[in-house]
Amino acid sequence: MAWMTRWPGSFPLFVDFAAGARFTDVDGLEYVDFCLGDTGAMTGHALPQVAAALAQQAARGITTMLPTADAAEVGAELAKRFRLPIWQMAMTATDANRFVLRFARHLTGRQKVLVFDWCYHGTVDEALVTMAPDGRAVPRHGSIAPMVDPALTTVVVPFNDIAALETALATGEIACVLAEPALTNIGIVLPDPGFHAALRDLTRRYDTLLVIDETHTICVGPGGATQSWQLDPDFVVIGKTIGGGMPAAAYGCSAAIAVRLDRLLDDAEIDSSGVGGTLTGNALALAAVRATLLSTLRAEDFAYMIPMATSWTEGVQASIDEFGLPWSVQQLGARAEYWFCPPPRDGAAAAAAADAQLDAFMHLWALNRGVLLTPFHNMALMSPFHSTADVELHTHVFRAAVEALLS
Numbered sequence: 001m002a003w004m005t006r007w008p009g010s011f012p013l014f015v016d017f018a019a020g021a022r023f024t025d026v027d028g029l030e031y032v033d034f035c036l037g038d039t040g041a042m043t044g045h046a047l048p049q050v051a052a053a054l055a056q057q058a059a060r061g062i063t064t065m066l067p068t069a070d071a072a073e074v075g076a077e078l079a080k081r082f083r084l085p086i087w088q089m090a091m092t093a094t095d096a097n098r099f100v101l102r103f104a105r106h107l108t109g110r111q112k113v114l115v116f117d118w119c120y121h122g123t124v125d126e127a128l129v130t131m132a133p134d135g136r137a138v139p140r141h142g143s144i145a146p147m148v149d150p151a152l153t154t155v156v157v158p159f160n161d162i163a164a165l166e167t168a169l170a171t172g173e174i175a176c177v178l179a180e181p182a183l184t185n186i187g188i189v190l191p192d193p194g195f196h197a198a199l200r201d202l203t204r205r206y207d208t209l210l211v212i213d214e215t216h217t218i219c220v221g222p223g224g225a226t227q228s229w230q231l232d233p234d235f236v237v238i239g240k241t242i243g244g245g246m247p248a249a250a251y252g253c254s255a256a257i258a259v260r261l262d263r264l265l266d267d268a269e270i271d272s273s274g275v276g277g278t279l280t281g282n283a284l285a286l287a288a289v290r291a292t293l294l295s296t297l298r299a300e301d302f303a304y305m306i307p308m309a310t311s312w313t314e315g316v317q318a319s320i321d322e323f324g325l326p327w328s329v330q331q332l333g334a335r336a337e338y339w340f341c342p343p344p345r346d347g348a349a350a351a352a353a354a355d356a357q358l359d360a361f362m363h364l365w366a367l368n369r370g371v372l373l374t375p376f377h378n379m380a381l382m383s384p385f386h387s388t389a390d391v392e393l394h395t396h397v398f399r400a401a402v403e404a405l406l407s
């Protein structure tokens, strides 16, 4: 991705190896990793169970286009966690979102997708949009040559704006709402109380399907916000961390949707559905997902990670209070993030509050002292391997950065 090539700046770190919550660069310097590959390695790096499963499966065949026994176990585990019975694999969360949008359009016979302003769901054309001042969906700044004008495919409304959501749904032209339970890609923007209940009620009232993208919000618990906040979506998408770092993603749907899709997919006339790919659901990916889900991201892991994120949050808050800063810090399960303003309520407010120079300063200051933050905004994610000492290191480094800024 373009920003990944720019991120390291003029003095890029090259990683020698990564294990647990740390990585070591080729100069032998060790870092505490609060970025964790932007959730791809939320399980911690180099999980032994995943390494063993990969080695074992690699020696037993990587791809045959036929399921292995792991498929049944992975499907059952995902069903238990996200409370949806039927699952399909994808290689990435981007792909999973694309496939679900196709299904939603087919099932409803409607063309448009609704997303929230400043969302991110991967490199999915329909969702790479922001809201123009006149309310239209326009290509997100930097999105290269969108296939069609996104105003033709997408309706965008502010997060937490129930009135705008209802106005858009009432047109009857929206196939599905694609939403993160809380925005995490323009910083953490939490849903207002009652927002999700209204979202579900309104989507049902206007026959619009609800797709919940849990790729980042798995940080809330073993079944993401869907389980923890008792959401009731038609589809769930989950990517990144479920493969323990291996490219793998999945999407699930309700029994009612599955029946409707079965009829479609059983049609002997259908060969190229526009969904899936040759290597999708390959044996190696399934082995990685099985090993990941059975050995980590379990309730007991979150019982460790979430208090760790609370300590990180309290450490940042202590400096904000000590120095009387107008900044804030926000926690979402095992993820936390600080802002240079009060917590925003929607994506546009979050985008307006961004300060690229200050971000860069805070990231570089931390990196030079052995702490890696997520490269955009000021986000930290906990794995089961982070220790209190790691969190205290960040608390100390953050305080010193603030002190230096004010001196």
Ligand SMILES: Cc1ncc(COP(=O)(O)O)c(C=O)c1O
Pocket (backbone or CB within 6 Å): 038, 092, 093, 094, 095, 097, 120, 121, 122, 123, 180, 185, 213, 214, 215, 216, 239, 240
């Ligand atoms: C919520 C959400 N969905 C989907 C994606 C896409 O994931 P991937 O880049 O692995 O396809 C991302 C990536 O950041 C994401 O944050």
